[in-house]
Amino acid sequence: MSDAPFSLTGFDIAGMERIQAPRSEGRVRLNNPTSHALEQGRSRLLVTAALFALVLGAIGVRLADTMVFSREAEPPVAENATARPLPVTRAEITDRNGVLLATSLATASAYADPKLVIDAEEAARKLVATLPDLDYRQVLKDLKGDKRFVWIKRNLTPRQEFEVNKLGIPGVFFQQEEHRIYPQGSLTAHLIGLTGIDNNGLMGIEQSFDKRLREQAEPLRLSVDVRLQHIVRKEITQAMQDFNAIGGAGLIMDIKTGEILSMVSLPDFDPQNPGEMHDESKFNRATLGVYEMGSVFKILNTAIALETGTVKLHETFDTSHPLKIGRFTIHDDEPVNYWMDVVDIFRKSSNIGSAKMAEKFGIDVQREYMGRFGMLKAPSLEIPEVGGPLVPNPWRPTTLLTVAFGHGISVSPIQMSSAVAAVVDGGIMRPATLLKRDPNAEIPETRVISPQTSAILRKLMRLVVTEGTGKTAFGTGDLKAADTLDYLVGGKTGTAEKVSGKGYAHKSLRTSFAGAFPMNDPRYVVFVMVDEPHGNKKSFGFATAGWVAAPAVQRIVWQAAPLLGVKPVVRNDPEILQAMAIN
C-alpha cells in the first residue's frame, strides 16, 4: 500500500514515491486504542486483494493460454472452397469419351409457409405468372390453407429460382435438393437405368454401382460411346418402323477387349420421366431377354463340327428331304434337291444340313462346347438386368438337332455377341464389360476353338454376306459395284419363329444378324435383333433377317466404321478376295 497522496492504482508500483519522501513518523502506534480496528480492516482488505489477485491472475493465465498457446480456436490457414466436396453427393456417369450420361445438380425447390404469406391471391397470381405450369386455383388453395408447409414446385431451374426469388413474396422459401439429370435422355436408358426420388439407384448401372456412386466422387466411366449408341438406336428404330416391328435390340462389341461400345434395347423410356414408363419399355432385350436365336446359332454349330474334326469342310449332306425325328419335321426355308457341303449349308442356312452335322458330333460334344461358348449360364455383366439362358433339360436327341439351328435353347443377345466375338477372333473368349477397360489391364482370356477353325468361320461368315442370305443387304444397289469401298462385314442371319403356346407361330418371327468387321482382321461385333417384323412392299413381303436385320447392320457399320477408325478396302481387291477365298 502506498501512502502517497494520490495514486491511480492506490499502489506505489515502482516504489518511487517512497524513496523521494522522507519517512515521517508513523501515525499508527503500537497499543493505540484504535489499532485493533485498524488491524482488522487491513487484514480484511488484504484478503479481498488476494482474492481479486487470484481471480484476475486466473483470467490472465487463461487469456495468455488462449491467445498465445492455443491453436485450436482458429485454423492457421483459412480453408478454401475447392477443398470441400461439391454440394452434390452422387458421382457422375460418363461414356468412354467423357460425355456426360448422368449427373447430379443441386436444385432449389420452392415451398411456402401460408401463415407468413400476406396476400395469398396476389402471391398465387405472381407465382403462376412466373411458373406457367402451375395451376392458379391449386396454388391459391395451398396458400390459403392451414398448413405451415406446402410445396410450390420442386426442382426449379436456376432461372426459375431467380425469377421466383425476384418476386419477393414473403413466406416463399427455397430448399436445396439434389436432382439426377440424364442429359442424353433415353439414348442410354436401359444401360444407365434410373434413380428414385431419394436418389437411390433403381435400375441398370445406377443400381449396380449405387454404393460406388455415393462414396466416390470421381465419374464412373463406361465402355459405351454415345455416337455409336445413337447410330445403333437410330437404325434399329428405322428397321422397326419400316417393318412395323414391336421391339429390337442392338449391340456393338470391341472384340479385342470385350467392351460393349453400344447397347440398345427398344422400345425404351425417358429416365427423366419414369412415371411414363411401361413394363414393355423397361424390359432390357439386349441382356435380360433370352431368345431362340435361330440360324445365328449355325455359327457355333459349324464351329463345333469343324473344330472336333467330325465333319470336313467339303463333306456333303443330303438336304433334299425334310428331316423327321419323332413328331418334328425339320424343313429348309428354300429347299433344294441336291446334296450340299458345309459351305453351302452355312451360306444358304440349311436347317436340315446343320442338324445332320450335329448328329455327327453328338449330344455330349454339343453340350460341352455350348458351355465353352458361355451359352449355359448367365453372363457376368455390370448391370442387374441379366437374364440366364433357358437350357434344354434333359438334352434329348431332338434337342441336339434343334440346337444346331438355334431352337430349343434361349440365350440373350449379349451372350450371342460374346460367342461370335470368340469365334471370329481366333477362338479366344473374353468376358463382356460395360466399364471402360484400363488399356494396361489384363483381360481374362479362354480359348474355345482353334485359330484354324476361327479362320474358316470368318471366311464362311464373309461368304454369307457376299453370296448368301445376307446378300440383299450388303451386295445390292450402290454396294454392288466391284470397286465399291467396303468394310468387309461378315455375319450370319437368323430368323426364328416365335414360340406361341406349345408350338411355333409361323407368321411371327424374330430376325437377327450377328456380324463382325473387318473380316480380314475382326475388330468389332455388331448384333441386331428385330422382334416381329412384318414384310413391306420394299422387301416384297419378306420379313426375314436378310431383309430386316442385315440391312440395319449394314447401315450401322457404314456409319460407325469411320468413327471407329476402320479403313475401308476396295471390295474386289485381289488381295482381299484371296484372303476371303474358301479352298
Added chain:
Amino acid sequence: MIGKSTLVWLCLATVASGILYHTSYRVQEEQEHLASLNRQIAQEQQSIQVLRAEWAYLNDPTRLERLATEHSTLRPTKAEQMVALAAVPMKPEAPAPVPSAPADQAKPTPGPAPVPESTYVASAAPAAPVVQVAVAQAAPAPAPKAQVVALKAPDVQTSAPVKAAAGKPAPAVKAAKQPERVDSIGALMASLDAADKAGGKVTLASASGSAAKSKAKPILMAEQTLSAKLGAAR
C-alpha cells in the same frame, strides 16, 4: 500527479489495444471476404455443373444430327470419302508445273463431283493411316447419287489428254456444270487460290465463278480435291 511509470504503462496498453482492435477488425473483414469468395466459388461450381449438363444435353447426337441436316450440307462420312494419308500428294515446291500425276492417277477422273474416290484408288496403300477428307463432303441431296453414277461410268465428259503448260501429259476434262452453291470446302479453297492469283476480291460468288474460269484451262480435274487445290495457284 500521475506517475511516469503509470504513463508508460498506459501508453503501452493503449497502443496494444489499438493494434489488437485493428488486427481483429482486419481478420474479421478478411474472413467475411473469404466466406463470400467461398460462396461464390460454390455457386460457380454449381453453375459449371449446370452448364456441363446443358452442354451434354445440347450435344445429344439426335439433336446434332437434326441440326446438321437442317442447317448444313454435312452428312455422315462415307466410305468413298476416306483416303490413305499416302494418297495425299505433297505440295509442289515450284509454283509452276502441273502436279505430277502418278501413273495410275492418269486414269481420268470422272465427273465434276468431289473426287476423293479417285484419290483413294490412286493409292490404296494398305498400311497407311487413314485420314478423312472432309473436304469434298457435302453436296446437296441429289449429288451423292451422281457421284456413284460417275464412278461407274468413268468415261463421261472426258476428252483426250492435252499437253499442259509444263508439258506433262495430263488428262484434260471439260469441267461439267458446277453446282450453284459452293458445296465443298475444297472448291472454295481452290477458288480462293485462283482469286488470290488474280488479285480479285474473294467472295462466295467468285468461288463458283472461278470454276467457270477453269473450264477454259486445260487443268487436272482433280481441281476440287486437296491435290488439285495445291496446284490451282498455277
